[in-house]
Amino acid sequence: MFKKLDSLILRAFIGPFIATFLLAIFVLILQFFWLWIDDFVGKGVDFPTLAKLIGFVALSWVPVALPLSILISTIMTFGNLGESYELVAIKSAGISLQRFMRPVLVISIIVCIVSFFFNNNILPYINLKLNKMKYELVNTKPAFDIKPGVMYDKIPNFVLRVSSKDNNTNTIKDVLIYEQGNYLQDNLIVADSGKMTVSDNKRFLEFTLFNGSRYEENGQRNSLSTDYTVLHFDEYKKNFDLSGFFKVQTSDSAFKDSHGMLNKDQLKFYIDSLNRQLAVTEKNIAKQNTYSFFFSKNLDSNIYKPLKNLKEIKSIKDIIPDSTMQTTMDYASGRISSAKSGFDFPYIEVKNKERDLRAYKLAYQQKFSLSFACFVLFLIGAPLGSIIRKGGIGTPLVFAVIFFVIFHLLNTTGMKMTKEGVLNAFWGPWLPCIALLPVGIFLVFKAMKDSQLFNKEYYFRILKSVRTVFAKKKV
Numbered sequence: 001m002f003k004k005l006d007s008l009i010l011r012a013f014i015g016p017f018i019a020t021f022l023l024a025i026f027v028l029i030l031q032f033f034w035l036w037i038d039d040f041v042g043k044g045v046d047f048p049t050l051a052k053l054i055g056f057v058a059l060s061w062v063p064v065a066l067p068l069s070i071l072i073s074t075i076m077t078f079g080n081l082g083e084s085y086e087l088v089a090i091k092s093a094g095i096s097l098q099r100f101m102r103p104v105l106v107i108s109i110i111v112c113i114v115s116f117f118f119n120n121n122i123l124p125y126i127n128l129k130l131n132k133m134k135y136e137l138v139n140t141k142p143a144f145d146i147k148p149g150v151m152y153d154k155i156p157n158f159v160l161r162v163s164s165k166d167n168n169t170n171t172i173k174d175v176l177i178y179e180q181g182n183y184l185q186d187n188l189i190v191a192d193s194g195k196m197t198v199s200d201n202k203r204f205l206e207f208t209l210f211n212g213s214r215y216e217e218n219g220q221r222n223s224l225s226t227d228y229t230v231l232h233f234d235e236y237k238k239n240f241d242l243s244g245f246f247k248v249q250t251s252d253s254a255f256k257d258s259h260g261m262l263n264k265d266q267l268k269f270y271i272d273s274l275n276r277q278l279a280v281t282e283k284n285i286a287k288q289n290t291y292s293f294f295f296s297k298n299l300d301s302n303i304y305k306p307l308k309n310l311k312e313i314k315s316i317k318d319i320i321p322d323s324t325m326q327t328t329m330d331y332a333s334g335r336i337s338s339a340k341s342g343f344d345f346p347y348i349e350v351k352n353k354e355r356d357l358r359a360y361k362l363a364y365q366q367k368f369s370l371s372f373a374c375f376v377l378f379l380i381g382a383p384l385g386s387i388i389r390k391g392g393i394g395t396p397l398v399f400a401v402i403f404f405v406i407f408h409l410l411n412t413t414g415m416k417m418t419k420e421g422v423l424n425a426f427w428g429p430w431l432p433c434i435a436l437l438p439v440g441i442f443l444v445f446k447a448m449k450d451s452q453l454f455n456k457e458y459y460f461r462i463l464k465s466v467r468t469v470f471a472k473k474k475v
Helices: 002-040 047-060 062-083 086-092 097-138 264-292 294-298 322-388 394-419 427-448 456-474
Strands: 158-166 171-179 187-198 204-219 226-241
Touching: 002 047, 002 062, 002 097, 047 062, 047 097, 062 086, 062 097, 062 322, 062 394, 086 097, 097 322, 097 427, 171 204, 187 226, 264 322, 322 394, 322 427, 394 427
Parallel strands: none
Antiparallel strands: 158 171, 171 187, 187 204, 204 226
16 A cells, blocks of 8 residues: 555656756756857857756756755645645545655655755766856857948957948948057058958958058057058958857866865865965964064063052153154154055955955855755745645745745845855854754644645634634624
């Protein structure tokens, strides 16, 4: 009997889980392109490159999509079972909530383990390739495309304009070329017509111009003695370098030390290394403090205790004569300014190391927190579905979106506060799990008691009872 029950619940769960996982990945891919579309437009990205980019983006969002899929699919699964009264039949057979939730609980724990393995071993490689690919595409110049009547300025130091262009014969009319260099002003080439071709190696754009003129002004800046040259031609060839329009090739090593490209062991190594570097830097600052302010080494001695036989010193004027006051103040001001300048660089170095240390600690904790989030959202989704007893996509999706938005906001807030040093590197990434775990335990407790927490008739009866009480008091 229990094998059939487990099989029934698993069949009801697997379908929605796969569907919601793919839907979540699709939505997250759209979010990525919404943010980066401006950097990719006009780069002439071919379909294989685009498909590879989409694949890397989809894999990079797997750790976020898994908790969302667990949440939605568990609400849908137990909501469908409740709406079709299968939960009622199961409970009437004496089977507890914990028992019929067990197969989905096992699957959720397996998903947590898979999520951690993915975060620790696969995601660093995916992030490395994705960041390399983004860098190459973003730094690639837009695809070469001169439109008639439009000033084209994508070639360095040149601005082109043609009034018309025949794509079949490569003929161009009314050509205008501004050439900027180390001159007094931009040089200018004007031609009635010409032909536009690309070299065999695709590295140069070749213009063969007919019936035109070239205008140049040469000489030194801020001088009235300059040469103005006008060159008329029947045929003139001009080449433009297009090497910058090809994809920028970047080595993987440029990104390998980033915190998103490391597993937990590598992150631990970098964290220990940064802690040692910070300790050394702080010792150097302490030594510099001693050199800059020689009295600091005597701060714990008794020489500053006032002697009984001496008059009490109330002001610096009591120990420094007026004749040397200004000289002393200037000397002290210079020493302070010099010491401040000496501390500026170490201060920036410490701040940068602390920021990097927080980033590495955050990435380390996220490998565990995002995996554990699958279990936390299971504790919310499974009892929530058995309480609301609504299947399909409508009501379950509404509740799932509400709780996932809360989870996402807490996760984003925790990450931001950790990066800024407001929260400890442990509490930041674990903030959503810590906040939502009591909610999940509360919902499990309510589901075990057959609570009507989300039943509108339950609240209607309460409201009706309250009205009856107030009506009796009025009488």
